[in-house]
Amino acid sequence: MAALLTVEELTKYFSGLAALDRVSFAIGEGQIVGLIGPNGAGKTTLFSIIAGSEPPTSGKITFEGRDFTRVKPFHAVHEGIARTHQIAKPFRSMTVRENVEVGLRFGRGSGTRNMGKEAMDILELVGIPSLAEMSAATLPVGDLKRLELARTLAARPRLLLCDEVCAGLTESEMQSILGLLRRIQSLGTTIIYVEHNMRAILSTCHHVIVLNFGKKLAEGPPEKMQNDPAVIEAYIGKKTAA
Amino acid sequence: MSGVAPSSGIGSRVVRALPPLVLLGVLAVLPLFNLGANQVKVLFLTFTWITASVGWNILGGFTGQVSFGFAVFYGLGAYTTAVAINHGVSPYVTYPLAAGVAAAASLVVGMPTFRLRGPYFAIATIGVSEAVRIIMTNLEFTGGSSGYRITEPVPFRQAEHYYTALALAAIAVGISMVVRHSRFGLGLRAVRDDQEAAADSGVNPYTFKLAAHALAAALTGAAGGVFARYAAFIDPDGVFGFPRSVGILLMPVIGGVNTIWGPVIGGGVYGVIEEELTARFPQVHLLLYGVLVMLIILFEPGGVMGLLARLRRRMVALRRAAQWRHS
Secondary structure, rough: EEEEEEEEEEEEEEEEEEEEEEEEEEEEEEEEEEEEEEOOOHHHHHHHHHHOOOOOOOEEEEHHHHHOOOHHHHHHHOOOOEOOOOOOOOOOOOOOOHHHHHHHHOOOOOOOOOOOHHHHHHHHHHHHHHHHHOEEHHHHHHHHHHHHHHHHOOOOOOOOEOOOOOOOOOOOHHHHHHHHHHHHOOOOOOOEOOOOOOHHHHHHEEEEEEEEEEEEEEEEOHHHOOOOOOHHHHHHHOOOOO | OOOOOOOOOOOHHHHHHHHHHHHHHHHHHHHOOOOOOOHHHHHHHHHHHHHHHHHHHHHHHOOOOOOOOHHHHHHHHHHHHHHHHHHHOOOHHHHHHHHHHHHHHHEEEEEEHOOOOOOOHHHHHHHHHHHHHHHHHHHHHHHHHHHOOOOOOOOHHHHHHHHHHHHHHHHHHHHHHHOOHHHHHHHHHHHHOOOOHHHHHOHHHHHHHHHHHHHHHHHHHHHHHHHHHOOOOOOOHOOOOHHHHEEEHHHHHHHHHOOOOHHHHHHHHHHHHHHHHHHHHHHHHHHHHHHHHHHHHHHOHHHHHHHHHHHHHHHHHHHHHHHHOOO
């Protein structure tokens, strides 16, 4: 199976500090891939570079066989890579529905006929159809996360980059978002999913990539990663011989 | 709580289009009622102000990019029309020309500055507008600081100028409405709200800002052209001066930025009081505007439109309270 996304030797320096250090991996179409690692491991930086918000220092990104290394974020969206932000960024002057319409009209499938209906379908999918005419500025965190996801989905991504969509949510909210991710994947979208919660990863992902201090520490099936000594060490620390 | 119904549909659209059309009709027949030449002049000037105000709002309001340099486009439009008329070009051909020159200039200003984040664009507009004024002050073929005179082989007809300015203002408002409800307008709003999120949703903030700037400049340039033909004499300090830039920015702020009718109301207010204020307080009239802007920003950032919305909310609340008492 040809990879949908290939990352080769990706490196990013922030004034001398390596946020990413020669990270390489490949992602097959139709998977949900978990991206885990302690704070500062480089997960969000990796997302920003894949989505085109920031250029890498060196390395190469290939999407569907084409070079995407220094693509602009709006081009990435047009070609099918869309991201959510860790801290939701709604368009505050707009209603929830209008936010989704931005994704619909400027995303990959821009120019649909029945904008209102499609926006409602997506709001239905993420579970906030009743908020359609609410101002986005008035939403609580949980709903903002759903809106962020809705707007990103409206762009019809082939590769969805989800940055901690469950952070700060309650257990039941988290379960419904995870169910949603599985549903999105079953509809044919590949997902890379940044998450701290191991249970969320285990229940949702097919494959896990572990980052630590900007380097790829390990990758493999989630159950295996959970018991990998190097991964445990990165998260919890080393056993000292006492 | 009752849900707020989205106001769409043919019926409500007709109802909403009615007041502006009535206003346009009244303004169209107004000169027939023996207005004095001075009153017609004030209305003429008001229409050119409204055009520039509506133009500025497309960039400053819809897109959220504040410019202190719209005198550049007004002045370039004025000089383009003036020079072209003197070279035998029909006045009505010079207005699109004026708009085109202004739009081209907007790209020169916008291309380097819109790549920057933060207040750099606003700061750059001040510098550019002063630079252009000084260049025009020293440009010999337009007479430098002594100004430039337009000579037309046809007699002056005030009514013609009046209707030209009215038509231009109506076109500006029409464009503003179309933009507001278009895909382009939605992209501008996205850029205004959050540039990064806009880019992540597929909007190219840079080209959207450039396009909004060009459209705004084109309208302002056309307004400058229409003004120049009426005035028949223009000079760099007048059409390129900083007070002109401030005036163009002030009108949408008075009326309410980022709305359709705010810039129109602001232009109307400014057009009517400007002459009077300049005549009575020639030294301090800019100071009065400064005070006005501070009051607006402190107490009603939404301008006249914000004030109206607040009054309407209060009325609704009062009516609800009355109903509740009766039931």
